[in-house]
Amino acid sequence: MNVSFYIAKRYLFSKSSNTAINIITWIASVGVIAGALSLFVVLSAFAGLKEFSLSFTNKFDPDLKVLPASGKYFKVDSFQKAQLQKHKDIALYSEVIEERVLLSFKSKNTPAFIKGVDTTFPAISEIKNAVFLGQWLEEDAYQVVLGNDLSRKLSAGVRDYSGLLSLYVPKPGKGQILNVKDAFRAANATVVGIYSINEELDKKYVFTDIGFARNLLQLSENEVSALEVKVSPSADLNSVRNDLEAIFKQKVEVKDRIQLNDSLYKMLNTENLAVYLIFTLVIIIALFNVIGSIIMAVLEKQQNSKTLLNLGLTKTEIQRIFFFQGGLMSVAGGVVGLLLGVLVVLSQLYFEWIMITPSLAYPVKLEFINVLIVFLTISSLGFLASYISSQTVKRSLR
Structure with a gap:
């Protein structure tokens, strides 16, 4: 094998007397380099896009979210709250009320979701930093923070005292409704802030104090729609999840960020695989x-191969020469392509050549896993191609 490998290296780096074979070899090498370069750059671009897309949900979604196993609400008693506060891996938790509502400001209406939050919520989510106009909620106040899209639909500004924002929720019950007003509970609030995270969230949520939400929905003090939990950096999510299920006696389901955004993760992973x-x-x-290059080399070196056969090398060993030659060509091309790809990605990270908007560069991310994927892909396919082409040696030596 050492003799075969040595001769393969000599063949790889030596220049052929036939110009056509030299051209084919160069084309093959450039093709491998270009393939490795393009695959690595595209995978790095998708990694950057994935990180960019998920950065919005990471700002908004908690590490773990406790939801009722059935129905819209569940109760959290004082003993369960004490267990949550004493848990060594739970840094913070926030009580949340969510419900679909109809927003009305002056003559404009739009559906949305009210999200009543307590004073701990801004420490769990980065929503407070997303408020670009006005301020965050005050405790026990009839105030709301609107999404940017909701604000535009309603033409509602910050602290616009020419009219209050009205929130309507349907009353539970049965039977025929004779008056539309009897079908809804209503409350008025002042818009004190406008936030912007992404288009989906900006048109979905209106934030308010949890006390205001409970009064509007006529819920008791210990009823919640969800608990949003921030865990310690070193904590094991699965372990905390099991503890939370035990605290609430399996009457809840606990989801992490991936499960909360299951469709988004599936879409991103599917696109990445397709590319x-x-x-x-x-x-x-x-x-x-x-x-083609290896087959041409086999034909050109046919006389040399017969000489090596007469000197004592077996047909298998001569076949290995061309197998190693093709494999080395593929590996060398893959390494060069990867190095060029790394330089391209680093240049985009540092110099931002390609821009999506005047202030936002196209996101890319340099990951070792992508380097490994490209190298293994090029190497395995290259050696497979080399094996196929080296089979012609046996026929040439008959």
Whole structure:
């Protein structure tokens, strides 16, 4: 094997007397380099897009969210609150009330979700930093913070005292409704702030104090829609999840960020896989040049191969020469392509050549896992192509 490997290296770096073979070899090498470069750059771009997309949900979603196993609400008694406060891996928790409402400001209406939060909520979520106009809620006040999209739909500004924002929720019950006003409970509040996270959240939530939400929905003091939990950095999420389920005696379900955004994660992972497969197909097409290059080398070195056979090398050992030659060509091309790809990604990170908006550069992320994926893909497909092309040695030595 050492003899085969040594001769393969000599063949790889030596120049052929046939110009056509030299051109084919260069085309094959450039194809492998371009394939590795493009695959790595695209995977890095998708990693950046994934991180950029999830950064919005990470600002808003907690580490763990406790939801009722059935129905809209569940009760949290004083003993359960004490257990939550004493838990070594739970840094903070916040009580939350969520319900669908109809917002009305002057003559404009739009549906939304009210989200009543307590004073701990801003420490769990980065929502307070997303308020770009006005201020965050005061405790026990009839105030709301609107999403940017909701604010535009309602034409509602901050502290616009020419009219209060009205919130309507349907009353539970049965039977025929004769008066539409009897079907809803209503409350008025002042818009004190406007936040902006992303389009989906900006048009969905209106934040208010949890006391205001409970009064509007006529809930008791210990009823909540959810508990949003911030865990310690070193904590094991699965362990905390099991503890939370035990505290509430399996009457709740506990979801992490991935489960809360299951469709988003599935979409991003599916897109990433699809792009990987498409560019792998491009690499496979490029490796046909490697197959052609090795076959041409086998034909050119046919006389040398017969000489090596007479000197005592077996057909298998001679076959390995061309197998190693193709494999080395693929690995070397992959390494060069990866180095160029890393330089491209780093240049985008530091110099921001490509911009999405005047203030936002196209997101990319340099990850070791992508380096490993590209290297293994190029190497495995390259050696497969080399094995296929090296089979012609046996026929040439008959």
